[in-house]
Amino acid sequence: MLGKREGLGEKSTQRFRDGIGGKESVVDEQMKVFVTGGAGYIGSVCVEELIHAGHSVTVFDNLIEGHRSAVHPEATFVQGDFNDRQVILDAVALAQPEAVIHFAAHALVGESMSNPSKYFRNNVGAGINLLDACVASGVGKIVFSSTCATYGSPERMPMDESLLQKPVNPYGESKLMFERILAWYRELHDLEFVAFRYFNAAGASVRFGEHHRVETHLIPNILKVALGQKESVAIFGTDYPTPDGTCIRDYIHIADLAQAHILALKPEQTGFYNLGNGGGFSVREVIETCRRLSGRPIRFVEQDRRPGDPPRLVAAAGKAISELGWKPQYPQLDQIVQTAWNWHRIHPDGYPD
Numbered sequence: 001m002l003g004k005r006e007g008l009g010e011k012s013t014q015r016f017r018d019g020i021g022g023k024e025s026v027v028d029e030q031m032k033v034f035v036t037g038g039a040g041y042i043g044s045v046c047v048e049e050l051i052h053a054g055h056s057v058t059v060f061d062n063l064i065e066g067h068r069s070a071v072h073p074e075a076t077f078v079q080g081d082f083n084d085r086q087v088i089l090d091a092v093a094l095a096q097p098e099a100v101i102h103f104a105a106h107a108l109v110g111e112s113m114s115n116p117s118k119y120f121r122n123n124v125g126a127g128i129n130l131l132d133a134c135v136a137s138g139v140g141k142i143v144f145s146s147t148c149a150t151y152g153s154p155e156r157m158p159m160d161e162s163l164l165q166k167p168v169n170p171y172g173e174s175k176l177m178f179e180r181i182l183a184w185y186r187e188l189h190d191l192e193f194v195a196f197r198y199f200n201a202a203g204a205s206v207r208f209g210e211h212h213r214v215e216t217h218l219i220p221n222i223l224k225v226a227l228g229q230k231e232s233v234a235i236f237g238t239d240y241p242t243p244d245g246t247c248i249r250d251y252i253h254i255a256d257l258a259q260a261h262i263l264a265l266k267p268e269q270t271g272f273y274n275l276g277n278g279g280g281f282s283v284r285e286v287i288e289t290c291r292r293l294s295g296r297p298i299r300f301v302e303q304d305r306r307p308g309d310p311p312r313l314v315a316a317a318g319k320a321i322s323e324l325g326w327k328p329q330y331p332q333l334d335q336i337v338q339t340a341w342n343w344h345r346i347h348p349d350g351y352p353d
């Protein structure tokens, strides 16, 4: 049985843009796109960009992590859970999309170390229900949110797509398993795919931002301190083999991630791509950036390492730039933090639901 279905799917004749920049994003051809996890943090901004680019979007989300008010009003919304095979088969059959963008997943490194079953069941098992729904409905392409966590803790930096993938946590392993399944579905069912290995997604559009019901991510936790909602932010580990002893990550703006997904819809694009900016920032540097841009003091407390965290993850994203024509618009950490701060200041309690 299909989950709750709402929305109109009608497009307003006057397209409005309430994203972060003034850039134009245009596609050659309007497509029907089915977005799992479209009420979540990255999904909501991707849907916003898809609609801005003229595509017609169905959002499928169980609203466990996502928020109803993060669903773009011009998208058709289906509330459902892809763990239920029939629900996802029916939802894809009804939407008849040309492409699926698959964001819905559990995505916390730390949680995956304490509850691996949750990650394998949802990210792999339920994901297969979605793939079968794509095959049953003749969907041509799936764009998948994979992660740099599939590489584990590589020695070589920056990381390109040719690195050996050796995950160091069940989250990364679950995404790698799904990448491999995608390759088999392409081989055996002609379901084409693009898999994006994201580095650390951050930032916000004017309208949509980061609101996890339990917040574990670095930047929103720092900004909660800036807003006076938290007394301090933890620094997990100060004895890593990095210049200041804290972990280094490559932060990438979610609007830039969204643009890559739109480029990936073109039929000629297939394969695996890293998405990052190629710059690494330590936890201490991110705290300092948030302090400087917010103008508020940020108290921090040094703690033990968090299990499953690699010391350093920095992307080489040249393949996406040369093959997809991807051009990040917000590559500076300052731009990323500033847009996040703007959103958190206006939405100190996140989404109303």
Ligand code: UFG
Binding pocket: 107, 108, 109, 110, 147, 148, 149, 198, 199, 200, 201, 216, 217, 218, 219, 221, 233, 234, 235, 236, 237, 247, 248, 249, 283, 306, 309, 313
């Ligand atoms: N960190 C802190 N204090 C916090 C939160 C995080 O010190 O309160 C540290 C972490 O230990 C890590 C870094 O800040 O070193 C970034 O942590 P996040 O939790 O913000 O992000 P992760 O790197 O753990 O994971 C995120 C996504 C994953 C994705 C990964 C890619 O949650 O889905 O980026 O690097 F795979």
